[in-house]
Amino acid sequence: xxxxxxxxxxxxxxxxxxxxxxxxxxxxxxxxxxxxxxxxxxxxxxxxxxxxxxxxxxxxxxxxxxxxxxxxxxxxxxxxxxxxxxxxxxxxxxxxxxxxxxxxxxxxxxx
Amino acid sequence: xxxxxxxxxxxxxxxxxxxxxxxxxxxxxxxxxxxxxxxxxxxxxxxxxxxxxxxxxxxxxxxxxxxxxxxxxxxxxxxxxxxxxxxxxxxxxxxxxxxxxxxxxxxxxxxxxxxxxxxx
Numbered sequence: 197x198x199x200x201x202x203x204x205x206x207x208x209x210x211x212x213x214x215x216x217x218x219x220x221x222x223x224x225x226x227x228x229x230x231x232x233x234x235x236x237x238x239x240x241x242x243x244x245x246x247x248x249x250x251x252x253x254x255x256x257x258x259x260x261x262x263x264x265x266x267x268x269x270x271x272x273x274x275x276x277x278x279x280x281x282x283x284x285x286x287x288x289x290x291x292x293x294x295x296x297x298x299x300x301x302x303x304x305x306x307x
Numbered sequence: 308x309x310x311x312x313x314x315x316x317x318x319x320x321x322x323x324x325x326x327x328x329x330x331x332x333x334x335x336x337x338x339x340x341x342x343x344x345x346x347x348x349x350x351x352x353x354x355x356x357x358x359x360x361x362x363x364x365x366x367x368x369x370x371x372x373x374x375x376x377x378x379x380x381x382x383x384x385x386x387x388x389x390x391x392x393x394x395x396x397x398x399x400x401x402x403x404x405x406x407x408x409x410x411x412x413x414x415x416x417x418x419x420x421x422x423x424x425x426x427x
Contacts, residue, residue, distance in 0.1 A: 198351060209370055232413040234352075239400055241402055241417040242352065287414070295368050296342070298352040 199224060200299035207305040208276045216302045218269040220288035221278050224297060226267035229289040233262055233271045236283040245284070246271060278306045309334045311403050318424045325393040327421045329403035336384035337361040340406040342414060343377065343388045345399040353399075357406065358386055393425045394413035 201219045208214040218231060225231055231249050234242035244253055246262035249269065259280075261272045269288075273280055286299035314328040329341065343355040355365035358377040365377045376389040387402060401421045403416035 230412045234414070241420050242404075242414075243417070244413050244415045247407075247413040247415075251410075253415070287352075289412075293369075295356075295366075296354040298344075298354065301351040 198300045199297045200258045202299040202302045205303045209307045213274045216271045223292040224290040227293045231269040234285045294296045313418040313421045316422040326389040329386045331384045342404050344402045347399040363376045398425045
């Protein structure tokens with residue numbers, strides 16, 4: 197049902213770099229709408245991690261970075277830490293649906 | 308700290324209705340749209356719609372048209388989500404989230420969530 201596709205899971209050892217892709221289409225990411233990323237720690241509500249494709253709210257470590265190109269976006273986590281184990285969701289707006297859309301979600305596991 | 312506090316868990320029978328509240332604090336309630344997002348157990352996030360607390364105007368995801376009603380009471384800075392004709396697949400955690408306009412264009416913060424269980 198989600199119009200933004202993410203890999204179900206990614207994993208890495210502490211200190212490594214992982215990336216999460218978010219693939220959309222010409223009616224959402226490709227149309228120029230901003231992509232945001234949310235982190236959902238186990239049993240908690242989502243929290244904004246990246247807004248406006250590549251901006252971090254205050255308090256978010258610079259280990260997290262976002263980018264966007266064409267109909268896709270990516271979230272990178274460098275220097276992976278155990279506390280980064282969580283679910284991550286991309287989010288944008290879709291003009292065909294006239295509504296907001298979320299990605300399918302990616303579970304990050306720290307090995 | 309800006310905060311959204313939601314009402315407690317609900318258990319409902321199929322066909323019933325549920326009303327969830329979301330109380331805002333430490334910001335101007337009428338200044339920001341409020342959105343509702345739900346998450347079925349073990350599943351992803353699904354946007355449901357928004358309410359403009361200032362005007363009361365709403366916009367619902369097409370899939371929920373006819374079953375969802377979003378309202379607000381500005382005197383107590385509280386928004387409400389009512390979902391009728393409940394089915395087992397409506398079992399989910401329901402979140403309210405404030406929408407920050409440009410340049411943020413993102414949901415921040417989120418309420419703690421309200422678990423709605425639909426079971427006979």
